[in-house]
Amino acid sequence: MAARRSRALWPLSGRGCSWALLSLRPPWGWTRPMSTEKPGADTHFGFETVSEEEKGDKVYQVFESVAKKYDVMNDSMSLGIHRIWKDLLLRKMHPFSGTKLLDVAGGTGDIAFRFLNYIKAQNQRQQQRELKSHQNLSWEEIAKWYQNSRSPLGESHVVVCDINKEMLNVGKKKAQTLGHKRGLAWVVGDAEELPFDDDKFDVYTIAFGIRNVTHIDRALQEAYRVLKPGGRFLCLEFSQVSNPIISRLYDLYSFQVIPVMGEVIAGDWKSYQYLVESIRRFPPQEEFKEMIEDAGFQKVTYESLTSGIVAIHSGFKL
């Protein structure tokens, strides 16, 4: 069990929050992490400096602690906007019947369920079109058509991979409730050392996950390795807000409201303080694009959403 690391409700009392009163800007600049990090070297956990081993443990504890309240927290913090971002990721992916998706840091399955729904809806539309194009079918022929029609998923398949068993357990229960029985697998695994063969997937997604990984460069290299030639990398992650007014409001909202919501809804202030701090630690759009290119991806592009609160990066293994 993760240690309960909640604290008093007053948002401005205590370490890590007091600077917010004086300035809405975090007191540091983002510096690109060195890819030659030695084992046992220091890294960051939000605004804290910790050893690399400690970071992995702390990230595990955060998601173990929030797993059961994860979905309700996301709807509350974003007023449902995270759903639109995830829908847009699927629209950008535009998967087709047969697509094999690996969703890394897939947590409670939001991307996987959207993928399955997208493929099913697409195949059902196609089936309806085919049926309508055949004139004068008897009732018997129509019934046979339905019986023999392809399964709504075709050969499509999604693997949800996450380091945290609690998050996956919540996802598995959701899958049962939503009636997703086929085309879905849950695998415990580390984004930095994926338990899959080379050249296996058509699409790799990572949504709100890469920010938590200790060595982002290693995770990107692993993404490249497991994708088939021609495969696509897609990452949805927090990014840099371009409009200065929205940026100030967003900082105010992040540091004054989100940890309070974390305490009230999930009984966990610290995990939500980590969330907002880790967002400020993540590289801006252009820097992250370069990191993706450094891992070998080509045709790397990005699209900023909601003034840059998040961005979707895309790249291809060619």
Ligand SMILES: COc1cc(O)cc(C/C=C(\C)CC/C=C(\C)CC/C=C(\C)CC/C=C(\C)CC/C=C(\C)CC/C=C(\C)CC/C=C(\C)CC/C=C(\C)CC/C=C(\C)CCC=C(C)C)c1O
């Ligand atoms: C532990 O790690 C994690 C845990 C998780 O549960 C999740 C994740 C990964 C994260 C996600 C999957 C998505 C989670 C979503 C967010 C973190 C939120 C993203 C934020 C937004 C979409 C809204 C951005 C807000 C703005 C641009 C500024 C607008 C804000 C205001 C007008 C309010 C300004 C705040 C104050 C003046 C402070 C005092 C206010 C109050 C006490 C009232 C409370 C106010 C509200 C609840 C208003 C909230 C307003 C909005 C959400 C408006 C949205 C509007 C736009 C986007 C234009 C994970 O890693």
Ligand SMILES: C[S@@+](CC[C@H](N)C(=O)[O-])C[C@H]1O[C@@H](n2cnc3c(N)ncnc32)[C@H](O)[C@@H]1O
């Ligand atoms: C904010 S959640 C995102 C979940 C889901 N993708 C979504 O969009 O709702 C971040 C997830 O990353 C996972 N994670 C953190 N470090 C990881 C790593 N090294 N390898 C795999 N998953 C990791 C956490 O366990 C957690 O489930």
